[in-house]
Amino acid sequence: MNTAPGSMNTAPRPLLDRFGRVHTDLRVSLTDRCNLRCTYCMPAEGLDWLPRAQTLDDDEVVRLVRIAVGRLGIASVRLTGGEPLLRRGLPDLVGRIAALGPEVSLTTNGIGLARTAVALRAAGLERVNVSLDTLRPERFARITRRDRIEDVFAGLAAARAAGLGPVKVNAVPVRGVNEDEIPELAAFAVEHGYRMRFIESMPLDAQGAWDRSAMVTAAEVLERLGERFDLVPVGRRGNAPAEEWRVAGTDAVIGVIASVTRPFCGGCDRVRLTADGQLRNCLFATEESDLRALLRGGADDDRIEAAWRASVAGKGPGHAVNSADFVRPDRPMSAIGG
Numbered sequence: 001m002n003t004a005p006g007s008m009n010t011a012p013r014p015l016l017d018r019f020g021r022v023h024t025d026l027r028v029s030l031t032d033r034c035n036l037r038c039t040y041c042m043p044a045e046g047l048d049w050l051p052r053a054q055t056l057d058d059d060e061v062v063r064l065v066r067i068a069v070g071r072l073g074i075a076s077v078r079l080t081g082g083e084p085l086l087r088r089g090l091p092d093l094v095g096r097i098a099a100l101g102p103e104v105s106l107t108t109n110g111i112g113l114a115r116t117a118v119a120l121r122a123a124g125l126e127r128v129n130v131s132l133d134t135l136r137p138e139r140f141a142r143i144t145r146r147d148r149i150e151d152v153f154a155g156l157a158a159a160r161a162a163g164l165g166p167v168k169v170n171a172v173p174v175r176g177v178n179e180d181e182i183p184e185l186a187a188f189a190v191e192h193g194y195r196m197r198f199i200e201s202m203p204l205d206a207q208g209a210w211d212r213s214a215m216v217t218a219a220e221v222l223e224r225l226g227e228r229f230d231l232v233p234v235g236r237r238g239n240a241p242a243e244e245w246r247v248a249g250t251d252a253v254i255g256v257i258a259s260v261t262r263p264f265c266g267g268c269d270r271v272r273l274t275a276d277g278q279l280r281n282c283l284f285a286t287e288e289s290d291l292r293a294l295l296r297g298g299a300d301d302d303r304i305e306a307a308w309r310a311s312v313a314g315k316g317p318g319h320a321v322n323s324a325d326f327v328r329p330d331r332p333m334s335a336i337g338g
């Protein structure tokens, strides 16, 4: 890793916080824009998107990833958004990031993936997570406010065919909306060789409408899955947020990400970069470090590295979603990078 182009010829020094957590995973949001309007994420009219001049360009993203990999020991980079496939020239950017050495993955709503999967794989993308909350076209149109489910199915199939596997399918179950489909979604994934993951909804929607009583908990997901499948616990691998279960007698694995009811902050190894170059040490952080200002102000790599380390050093022990003092971050999930 330390021989990545542009890095110093010394081993990276781990990116440590004061609780001893080593940070090796970087989430990079490539845009805050999206072509869907998922009801648990943003309002029908969309948001005030970042002006293009405020968004990091490819050279700026690559420089920050080079510092992250070469100096800070970042080993995996997940590209997200908003919808990262909306970023122009994405295969080229993926190629430049992959050339620096980290494992590169992508979280997407799958629209446009059918067209780009082969180019992305060729550029060095290793895996994709595709969001899909329902298998029913009308329900998909209600949840996402767009009639695009066939594009997502095509994107999933193309990703698998291109070797972007294991393809993970992310669903956010919401009470009264799609929680009755939990077993069907899992069966669909098992049948197609995808890895299903259910994510507890979090108070990170742009409208501030999150309601704990509408969140389907990990315990409920497991209860519903238990009606259809015989599940054997696999546990949690390393610092991965998903707790996993194997469907007995098969290779199929189903995961549950219980960010709210079973937080996994103690093992967190993630740091996040927004599309406008703000570093966040937590999804729920209320403060950011302005790396874009450093980049555009002519800071050298030492200075950017120091700002990065200072941000991670200031990371708290965990989020406070379950406490009375919880303060929502200023930005929604789509602008932070989910």
Ligand code: SAM
Residues within 6 Å of the ligand: 034, 040, 041, 080, 081, 082, 083, 084, 107, 108, 109, 129, 130, 131, 170, 171, 172, 199, 200, 201, 202, 203, 204, 205, 333, 334, 337, 338
């Ligand atoms: N547009 C891409 C997508 O949907 O996969 C990437 C960005 S999206 C913000 C990343 C993930 O966050 C998706 O799996 C989405 O379902 C999830 N997400 C969005 N809003 C959420 C919320 N309020 N609570 C939990 N997960 C959420």
Ligand code: SF4
Residues within 6 Å of the ligand: 034, 035, 036, 037, 038, 041, 042, 081, 082, 083, 109, 131, 334
């Ligand atoms: Fe777009 Fe992803 Fe948010 Fe849905 S969850 S509106 S696809 S950013």
